[in-house]
Amino acid sequence: MFVVDDVLISDDVVEAVFSCNLTACRGACCVQGASGAPLEESELEDVEKALDVVRHRLRPEALKVIEDEGVWEELAPGYYATTCVGDAECVFVRYDGPVAKCSIQEAFYAGKTDFEKPISCHLYPIRIKQLGEFEALNYEEIDICAPAIPHGKRMGIGLAEMLERPLSRKYGADWYAQFLLMVKERRKILGMQPLTPREEGS
Numbered sequence: 001m002f003v004v005d006d007v008l009i010s011d012d013v014v015e016a017v018f019s020c021n022l023t024a025c026r027g028a029c030c031v032q033g034a035s036g037a038p039l040e041e042s043e044l045e046d047v048e049k050a051l052d053v054v055r056h057r058l059r060p061e062a063l064k065v066i067e068d069e070g071v072w073e074e075l076a077p078g079y080y081a082t083t084c085v086g087d088a089e090c091v092f093v094r095y096d097g098p099v100a101k102c103s104i105q106e107a108f109y110a111g112k113t114d115f116e117k118p119i120s121c122h123l124y125p126i127r128i129k130q131l132g133e134f135e136a137l138n139y140e141e142i143d144i145c146a147p148a149i150p151h152g153k154r155m156g157i158g159l160a161e162m163l164e165r166p167l168s169r170k171y172g173a174d175w176y177a178q179f180l181l182m183v184k185e186r187r188k189i190l191g192m193q194p195l196t197p198r199e200e201g202s
Ligand code: SF4
Pocket: 019, 020, 021, 022, 025, 026, 027, 028, 029, 030, 124, 125, 144, 145, 146, 148
């Protein structure tokens, strides 16, 4: 474990070789789990505004849940999440064939919203835990993400590299640069071979 500006990083994050493979996992993190996407309090308004942009893309089942319950719920005092169709299928999911996709992120890529998606989804499978004044970053290693491990090995991509965008969004580009330097140093100490990124299909 090491620290970058009051953020604790576990060795699991350093060691994980990981690259999401949507064809294989079918975006399972959007539709499985214990609840919808965890939300920071500051994001409640963002998801409400995003609904205006993506409403026409959502499924009737999701629109019914939204009509009855809204787009977020407070699961415990101060703990918020998006609402779900059934137990865990986020109301913002849209299906592209069998693959679950985030309608908010699709709208972001199309230039229709400034809010890319909840930061908890963007960072997944890293989860943030508050430990006193520190935030701790841990790798949540679960079965639904299993295809990402051989894909990461094929592509030469680590979890730390794959999550450059969301980590920079959360903590800033300077923080990320410092984090990545320390990840590479830590990998040497742990005896890992350097990762060599490859082009898809090479
Ligand atoms: S985080 Fe896991 S379930 Fe979600 S897209 Fe990546 S590999 Fe698939």
